[in-house]
Amino acid sequence: MTIRDVAKLAEVHPGTVSRALNEETRALVNFETAERVRRAAEQLGYRPNRIARGLKTNRSFTIGVLIPDLTNPLFPPILRGIEDRLEQVGYTALIVNTDNDPVHERRHLEALLARQVDGFIAATARLDTGSLARVAADGTPVVLVNRSLEDGALPAVTVDDRHGSRLAVDHVVALGHTQIAHVAGPQNVSTGHRRYLGLLDALRAHGLEAPAERVGFAAAFSEPEGERACSAVLDGGGRVTAIVAGNDRLAIGCYDALEARGLRCPEDVSIIGFNDMPFIDRLRPPLTSVRIPQREIGAVAADLLLGQLSGEPPDAREILVAPSLIVRSSTAPAAAAPGS
Amino acid sequence: MTIRDVAKLAEVHPGTVSRALNEETRALVNFETAERVRRAAEQLGYRPNRIARGLKTNRSFTIGVLIPDLTNPLFPPILRGIEDRLEQVGYTALIVNTDNDPVHERRHLEALLARQVDGFIAATARLDTGSLARVAADGTPVVLVNRSLEDGALPAVTVDDRHGSRLAVDHVVALGHTQIAHVAGPQNVSTGHRRYLGLLDALRAHGLEAPAERVGFAAAFSEPEGERACSAVLDGGGRVTAIVAGNDRLAIGCYDALEARGLRCPEDVSIIGFNDMPFIDRLRPPLTSVRIPQREIGAVAADLLLGQLSGEPPDAREILVAPSLIVRSSTAPAAAAPGS
DNA sequence: ACGTCGTTTGCAATCGTTTGCAATTACGAC
DNA sequence: GTCGTAATTGCAAACGATTGCAAACGACGT
Numbered sequence: 219m220t221i222r223d224v225a226k227l228a229e230v231h232p233g234t235v236s237r238a239l240n241e242e243t244r245a246l247v248n249f250e251t252a253e254r255v256r257r258a259a260e261q262l263g264y265r266p267n268r269i270a271r272g273l274k275t276n277r278s279f280t281i282g283v284l285i286p287d288l289t290n291p292l293f294p295p296i297l298r299g300i301e302d303r304l305e306q307v308g309y310t311a312l313i314v315n316t317d318n319d320p321v322h323e324r325r326h327l328e329a330l331l332a333r334q335v336d337g338f339i340a341a342t343a344r345l346d347t348g349s350l351a352r353v354a355a356d357g358t359p360v361v362l363v364n365r366s367l368e369d370g371a372l373p374a375v376t377v378d379d380r381h382g383s384r385l386a387v388d389h390v391v392a393l394g395h396t397q398i399a400h401v402a403g404p405q406n407v408s409t410g411h412r413r414y415l416g417l418l419d420a421l422r423a424h425g426l427e428a429p430a431e432r433v434g435f436a437a438a439f440s441e442p443e444g445e446r447a448c449s450a451v452l453d454g455g456g457r458v459t460a461i462v463a464g465n466d467r468l469a470i471g472c473y474d475a476l477e478a479r480g481l482r483c484p485e486d487v488s489i490i491g492f493n494d495m496p497f498i499d500r501l502r503p504p505l506t507s508v509r510i511p512q513r514e515i516g517a518v519a520a521d522l523l524l525g526q527l528s529g530e531p532p533d534a535r536e537i538l539v540a541p542s543l544i545v546r547s548s549t550a551p552a553a554a555a556p557g558s
Numbered sequence: 559m560t561i562r563d564v565a566k567l568a569e570v571h572p573g574t575v576s577r578a579l580n581e582e583t584r585a586l587v588n589f590e591t592a593e594r595v596r597r598a599a600e601q602l603g604y605r606p607n608r609i610a611r612g613l614k615t616n617r618s619f620t621i622g623v624l625i626p627d628l629t630n631p632l633f634p635p636i637l638r639g640i641e642d643r644l645e646q647v648g649y650t651a652l653i654v655n656t657d658n659d660p661v662h663e664r665r666h667l668e669a670l671l672a673r674q675v676d677g678f679i680a681a682t683a684r685l686d687t688g689s690l691a692r693v694a695a696d697g698t699p700v701v702l703v704n705r706s707l708e709d710g711a712l713p714a715v716t717v718d719d720r721h722g723s724r725l726a727v728d729h730v731v732a733l734g735h736t737q738i739a740h741v742a743g744p745q746n747v748s749t750g751h752r753r754y755l756g757l758l759d760a761l762r763a764h765g766l767e768a769p770a771e772r773v774g775f776a777a778a779f780s781e782p783e784g785e786r787a788c789s790a791v792l793d794g795g796g797r798v799t800a801i802v803a804g805n806d807r808l809a810i811g812c813y814d815a816l817e818a819r820g821l822r823c824p825e826d827v828s829i830i831g832f833n834d835m836p837f838i839d840r841l842r843p844p845l846t847s848v849r850i851p852q853r854e855i856g857a858v859a860a861d862l863l864l865g866q867l868s869g870e871p872p873d874a875r876e877i878l879v880a881p882s883l884i885v886r887s888s889t890a891p892a893a894a895a896p897g898s
Numbered sequence: 899a900c901g902t903c904g905t906t907t908g909c910a911a912t913c914g915t916t917t918g919c920a921a922t923t924a925c926g927a928c
Numbered sequence: 929g930t931c932g933t934a935a936t937t938g939c940a941a942a943c944g945a946t947t948g949c950a951a952a953c954g955a956c957g958t
Contacts, residue, residue: 265671267613267672267674268672268673268674269609269612269613269618269673269674270613273613287638288637288638291631291836294628294629295629298628298655301628301655302655305666308669310654310669310673311653312651312652313641313651313653314641315641328605329648329650332605332607332608333608334607334609470837470840496629496837497838498837500840500841501840502842
């Protein structure tokens, strides 16, 4: 079932069929002929071979999407945002999991290039800049998600982490807390670092500060690390009535640390997470968290890429999307100071 | 950068380059020539164009994967299982979300076909049999996941739901429960139905039964529906000490229903879920649940498909993978009968 | 009646591979 | 020295579409 079969049935030249069926060249062929062709195609159930088309036009209408791990609940919504946008314009996403392994990353990048993807969306945390930049330099558009290059060489769409931290701090401050601790994520990951910086800023804006003993650094965004870092803070000596965690999993670790010490949340200490993961509202207590508009991030990234693909200047700009605070029951007004 | 450039550099005919670089035809070319070609290709950073190759060989080395919704935590692990397997042999998955919408489904199916996918893995619950069967009849291998056709016309890999129900029942029975209720999922979805049937079987095997007032049917796998169905059961009059839910979300709904009635879990009633979703161990109490080896399911499905693609007879068989019970704190020994 | 122009269509090359077939070479057997 | 055979390699035709170019055709003004 090729274009030739349709041509035969419609009694025209294959070239004419191609033009008749192609939105952009439709105008070149007589209306009635086009109709005849369309009917013939319909009748035969003809489906243009995108592969053959791609060979000639040098466009595959596919986008390579690199993520660390699909099972990390952060990514599926982003992917939906991307896919929903892409599919509207006939593109398809090729999703690969890198597991943050440089070797995998390279291999996948190569494989996607061999498949002639028209562009890349990379959400991988530490994909070495080199390969990606080289790809971009060779003319394949690249958009970063959830991380950006220091030099801003590549367009990126990321959460406004600092703003998120500010939301969190504003919230606990409004509740009367002043002894605010931070269980920070890994500082070699942009989100971890930015949230930490944002927190410092926000505290300062309220005339507060976070002395070293009140911030614990987790080596990974995991519950055990959250518990470890939180424990360090709690056992550090100073009083703490509120904890802003680098993400929800760290916050869960904080729950564990509190529980191990017989402290109650939110009565004794309030906790705020980051990401607003699914079912986080089902914890005890339901976690107050900074929500990230993941789907929107994906959609914006896709739009950015599609823009570049249709020839727009590749404004290597970083787009920040604003998070919002979802208040639940893990935060409460600060108790009166002990002894009052 | 085409095969011709490599040919020029290696001073051989393009055809020879093709053979030298292709694993299966390598033997046809002199070893030294092949080496020369390999070096030339390496030097130029040559990457065979899979699109062109696909055009000629009529194979795209892509697989269409249809799922309802990527953000449903059930699917990412399955997809990883699929992708990990596929990538090992040079295949790539094209993932599309159908949202269980027939129109979307058809459109996506067409689009994937136009992209010349070599096969399909369909995890969509209610993709109308017709289109898929037709595709299979036209020679494109199809494997079903998480659902099967009544007539077994298509190979499928599914969870052994009945076995899962048996595990759940055995567990609560072993804990001394006899008044066991079921909050069932929608009965027009195969998993919902099978789990219900399995439960009946398992109860019978223990000489127990589930009178109508002790099973509630949810219209969807959602928390509110779980709460509704559970409430009906609890308010039905009969005493209930254990509830087996059709899945974890229904189980969460059960938690809500219990709480609304001042009942405690597991002291007053034990609850078991199904699926063992991420973070379900963080609920209060941590939910005992039937775990599904999702990744394995994906891997098995991929293997089945790859088998068909390499010419194996398409044994339209249903492969059942065994779930396991993860015991946590939502189940406890039955309290002594009231009054004793 | 003729040149011109615009519309519509056909022709054929092309995209980058793969692959059946033929041509070339080397080599040992006779 | 000739011939058959095997091992290599070159040749060219595909695969199914797109597209620049030219041909065909009618209409129209002069």
